[in-house]
Amino acid sequence: MPGGTTGSGVAAEVVDELKGRVRRGVYGPGDKLPSERALSEELGVSRPTIREAIRALAAMNIVSQRHGSGVYVRSLDVFELLEPVRFALEVSEPTLASLFQVRLALEPLSAQLAAARATDAEIRHLSSIAEAATASRVSVSRFLELDTALHEALVLASHDELLRTIISSLAFLAHESRERTVRQPGVRESTIRDHAAIVRAVENRDSRAAGEAMDRHLRNLLTASGTERRLR
Amino acid sequence: MPGGTTGSGVAAEVVDELKGRVRRGVYGPGDKLPSERALSEELGVSRPTIREAIRALAAMNIVSQRHGSGVYVRSLDVFELLEPVRFALEVSEPTLASLFQVRLALEPLSAQLAAARATDAEIRHLSSIAEAATASRVSVSRFLELDTALHEALVLASHDELLRTIISSLAFLAHESRERTVRQPGVRESTIRDHAAIVRAVENRDSRAAGEAMDRHLRNLLTASGTERRLR
DNA sequence: TCTACCAAAGTGGCCAGGCCACTTTGGTAG
């Protein structure tokens, strides 16, 4: 009973069918789908309908169409899959408070797991990121980049795909607000301290300390951003 | 410099054009777009191309198509917007253990918020669900249905759209494993007890107790299910 | 033998015109 949530109609069914095949791995990333004419025959629907379905999948960044060549399954990376919603999020806006609530529940977990599971190479990577942010002449955008990278590296080191998917999605949502938060006085300094504490805990394989350090870090950011503001 | 990121081709241009109109407020939420035939004439492209463009916008949850009526700009609620997250979660094929880890982080939060924010009607609804499961002659599938309904009702009562999106997506992933778990001896009884405790805490507006009850509930399920099995 | 080129096949992009199913609406009969 896979996710047939798209709607009714033949085209919608084709979308679900193809989406299902990608989900089940019938077509993996990089693979070429059958030609529109072939799919048309196989599924017993007209080519325009197939085209509509493929256009929808392309809009969701699940496939990409290459004129004269074929239709290919994309990387299925979380960020890419979320990109189509970026536009719509300009109007929607989850509350910052809500976002932080969820991050406060998940990111300490991410840090805990990272402390327990990170490889030595991953720990070195974490250190280098935290280190890079301490340099005096770091631009705002570069600082944001490093901040994002640290959270991403942590959840990668947790070796938990599900956590990575969710946290990456949230980071995507948070991106807009971070630009403002990081400009507030003192935030960069406290962020550097917090990051250092997290990395130190991971280096020491201290799950509890890592989780607590992350918790403090997020609460600091929350305080700095003012909780009632909306994203964007 | 509006978001002309879609790609090349006439259909892509139509997508950008329509997207731009929505962005600029030419068509606001709830508004009806011109008919496909009208757009076709106005933009000087064929109707199939217009249809492809509209299908793409629908895939991005920007508009919705209503057979016989028209194409409407959507209200853009967060839950629907984050539908792509669901797909992303499904392709990642998480471990049961990983799934429980995340649920253990999020669902107690959901219960806490519900205890603090639920309306009287929502509390009555919760009670009725918990009540229905205590009847002696409830089939396995019906029991599962009620279990899902309770978790869903809780997160609804939390009045947090972001949480709702994530937890609903996870519930979908969990579905397969629940069918097995619920058949294990004693699980239904303990579930009934746990649910009752959660509902009681919400009725008493006791956030802490609600969170703890949910935590115990999930740990009971986790114990009963054996953690190493893979979903799907 | 190897390289460069080119033509044919395959594929997506787009169009024209048509029929059907569903929704909406305004007039009409009760």
Added chain:
DNA sequence: CTACCAAAGTGGCCTGGCCACTTTGGTAGA
């Protein structure tokens, strides 16, 4: 004033076709 129904409007889908681009394999030249 209400209930109903027919016509108009709209999206959903199909057939069939032509064009533009990419790929590929064979061929002519070095």
